[in-house]
Amino acid sequence: MSSKMSTTNNIAAARRQVQQLRIEASIERIKVSKASADLMNYCYDYAKNDPLLVGIPTSDNPFKDKKPCTIL
Amino acid sequence: MATEGLQENETLASLKNESESLKNKLEEERAKLHDVELHQVADRVEALGQFVMKTRRTLKGHGNKVLCMDWCKDKRRIVSSSQDGKVIVWDAFTTNKEHAVTMPCTWVMACAYAPSGCAVACGGLDNKCSVYPLTFDKNENMAAKKKSVAMHTNYLSACSFTNSDMQILTASGDGTCALWDVESGQLLQSFHGHAADVLCLDLAPSETGNTFVSGGCDKKAMVWDMRSGQCIQSFETHESDINSVRYYPSGDAFASGSDDASCRLYDLRADREVAIYSKESIIFGASSVDFSLSGRLLFAGYNDYTINVWDVLKGTRVSILFGHENRVSTLRVSPDGTAFCSGSWDHTLRVSAGVLVSVHILKT
Numbered sequence: 001m002s003s004k005m006s007t008t009n010n011i012a013a014a015r016r017q018v019q020q021l022r023i024e025a026s027i028e029r030i031k032v033s034k035a036s037a038d039l040m041n042y043c044y045d046y047a048k049n050d051p052l053l054v055g056i057p058t059s060d061n062p063f064k065d066k067k068p069c070t071i072l
Numbered sequence: 073m074a075t076e077g078l079q080e081n082e083t084l085a086s087l088k089n090e091s092e093s094l095k096n097k098l099e100e101e102r103a104k105l106h107d108v109e110l111h112q113v114a115d116r117v118e119a120l121g122q123f124v125m126k127t128r129r130t131l132k133g134h135g136n137k138v139l140c141m142d143w144c145k146d147k148r149r150i151v152s153s154s155q156d157g158k159v160i161v162w163d164a165f166t167t168n169k170e171h172a173v174t175m176p177c178t179w180v181m182a183c184a185y186a187p188s189g190c191a192v193a194c195g196g197l198d199n200k201c202s203v204y205p206l207t208f209d210k211n212e213n214m215a216a217k218k219k220s221v222a223m224h225t226n227y228l229s230a231c232s233f234t235n236s237d238m239q240i241l242t243a244s245g246d247g248t249c250a251l252w253d254v255e256s257g258q259l260l261q262s263f264h265g266h267a268a269d270v271l272c273l274d275l276a277p278s279e280t281g282n283t284f285v286s287g288g289c290d291k292k293a294m295v296w297d298m299r300s301g302q303c304i305q306s307f308e309t310h311e312s313d314i315n316s317v318r319y320y321p322s323g324d325a326f327a328s329g330s331d332d333a334s335c336r337l338y339d340l341r342a343d344r345e346v347a348i349y350s351k352e353s354i355i356f357g358a359s360s361v362d363f364s365l366s367g368r369l370l371f372a373g374y375n376d377y378t379i380n381v382w383d384v385l386k387g388t389r390v391s392i393l394f395g396h397e398n399r400v401s402t403l404r405v406s407p408d409g410t411a412f413c414s415g416s417w418d419h420t421l422r423v424s425a426g427v428l429v430s431v432h433i434l435k436t
Contacts, residue, residue, distance in 0.1 A: 007084065014087035020265070021094035024305060027343060031105045035324070035342035036113040039367070040385055042322045043117075046366035051410040052426055053120075053368055062148065062165055063128035063411050063425055 102344045110337070110346040114385035120368075123381060123391035123426050128411065131162050131421040133169055138415035139196070140230075140402045144185045147408045151192045152421055153180035159194045161206065164413065164423050171206055173214045182230045186237045193221070193240055195228035201242050203254055222252045230273045234298075241284060241298075243270040249286050251298060263296050265303045272316045277323040285326050287314030293328050293338060307338050309345045316360045320384075321367045327384075329358030335372050337384065349382040351389060360402045365409030373400030373414050381426070395422060 047053055051061075136156035143150055149170070150162045157178045161171040177198035184193045186203075195201040201222035204214055222228065226245035233240055234251075239260065243249045249263040249270055268289035276283045282298040293314055295305040312331035319326045325339045325346070334350035335358050349370060356376035363370055363384070370382040379400055381391040398417035405412045411425040 011084050011087065014084055014091065018087055018090050018094065020303060021091060021098065023302070025094050025098045025101065027305065029101065029105050029343045030341045031107050032110070032339070032342045032344070032346060033108045033113060035339040036108065036110045036346065038341075039110065039320065039322070039325060039339070039346075040114060040117060042320075042324075043366050043368040043385060046321070047368060049409075050364050050366035050368065051408070052364040052405070052412070053366055055426075056410065061410060061425065063423055 102342075105342060106344065110339075110385065111387040114387075117385055119386065119388075120383050120390050125379075125381070125391055125393040125424055125426040127393075127395050127422045127424045129164055129167055129423040131164070131167055131423070132419070133160055133162075133172075134158060134419045134421075136419060137398070137417040138401060138419060138421055139179065139181045140183045140194075141404060141413055141415045141421060142183055142185045142192075143404055143406050143413065144189045145187060145407055146189055147406050147410070149185070149189065150413055150421065150423075151183050151185050151194075152402075152415055153183035153194050153196070154419070155179050159183055159192065159204070161192065162421070171214055173204055173218075175202075179227070182228050182242075184231050184233055184240075186233050187235060188237050191237060193231050193233065195222065195231060195242075197227050199224045199227060199244070199246075201228050201231045201240055201252070203240070219254070219257075221254050221257050222250060223257075224248070224250070226269070229269065229271045232273060232275055234275060235278050241273060241275065243273045243286055245269040247288070249273060249284075249296065261298065261301045263294075263301055263303070265294055265296075265306070266290050266292060271313060274317050274319050274326065276319055277321060279323065285317045285319065287317040287328055287330075289313045291330075293317055293326070295326075295340065305340065305343060307345060309336060310334070312357070315357065318362050321363055321365065327361050327363065327370055329361040329372050331357035333357055333374075335361055335370060335382065337370075347384070347387050349380075349387060349389075354380065359400060360404075360414075362403055362405045362412065364405055371403055371405065371412050373403040373416075375399045377416070377418075379403065379414055379424075391426065393424060395424075396420070 134154040141152040153159045157175045179197045181196040191205045203219045222242045224244035230243040251261040266288040270288040273286040287293045291310045293307045310330040316329040329335045337347040339346045358372045360373040379393040396416040402415040415421045
């Protein structure tokens with residue numbers, strides 16, 4: 001009796017997995033070349049506004065050191 | 073009776089066969105579109121110069137390992153949680169502690185700031201996620217207004233408000249994620265599919281719709297539809313637990329950090345891994361990852377106490393930051409991208425910023 005229950009559970013789990021895989025297999029995909037180009041374009045578009053990338057003037061930096069710095 | 077048993081076995085076998093053939097089909101379809109590598113396309117992109125990272129603030133006050141932190145949308149306040157059971161709200165500019173509450177449990181593994189800045193959520197070994205409104209009334213006890221929202225059957229590993237104070241998304245050691253209504257504590261949606269503890273989650277940037285990504289001890293990263301509870305994509309290329317997931321700012325990709333010592337980038341529209349950020353010299357797990365504002369840089373905290381900064385497009389490391397005296401457990405870039413905060417098992421949080429010293433500057 002108990003083995004029949006676990007078999008039923010196994011079948012239910014297997015059915016769920018098949019349904020899930022069907023969903024995942026059927027999605028629309030684009031080429032890596034196109035996806036990569038889009039990622040690069042996003043970086044380009046926002047690079048100049050990225051303070052950790054291009055830096056910001058010390059006077060605008062909210063986390064600047066409180067003591068003055070000397071430039072050699 | 074005997075014939076019934078046979079039928080069941082046949083059905084199970086045929087389902088398993090169908091599973092296998094679907095998995096193969098999935099790999100085939102993904103491979104067909106794998107025409108180039110990201111770093112090859114990025115060959116024509118200018119290399120980044122030398123980065124100099126510096127710690128600007130050190131937040132001291134936790135009595136034990138810092139496990140999680142989150143920025144407030146005001147770009148200066150931070151909430152952090154610790155193994156000592158304490159949740160602290162800091163003003164990162166002044167390093168002052170503005171609020172502190174002691175949870176009834178130790179190991180507060182998750183904390184999050186509400187979008188309004190008026191509340192924080194946290195939880196851990198208590199298996200719950202609770203919301204604390206932040207009050208500036210000196211006479212009021214923060215713990216008195218505590219609201220229990222989420223109930224899991226194992227530890228809370230991650231939590232995040234959605235784009236309002238009204239809903240919270242949680243991830244748990246019980247293998248599920250869940251969406252809750254804060255006011256009523258009602259479960260709105262649950263997300264089943266991970267085969268082991270879920271360790272992390274991140275919500276897609278609001279423009280890209282109602283999805284989120286989760287990572288777990290089953291080495292899988294899964295992307296979910298928040299409304300239906302359906303898993304829409306899953307990725308299994310890591311070789312160990314996924315400790316951290318974070319969306320690329322455009323919402324078209326996400327990064328992951330894992331105990332297998334690598335970070336990876338998965339593109340959602342190509343439906344595959346498109347980059348691995350690793351080095352032979354890096355052998356300790358990555359605990360936490362986040363992108364800079366443009367998505368060009370990936371900051372990753374590691375169990376070897378360091379923070380590595382990766383060029384997302386080229387796949388190379390551009391900087392390494394030392395300073396923490398124990399594992400880096402949590403890392404987030406500030407909302408305006410001017411700095412990043414890291415929390416560590418050394419009991420401290422550090423706010424750091426960098427300067428890119430490029431060749432052009434040196435020439436003049």
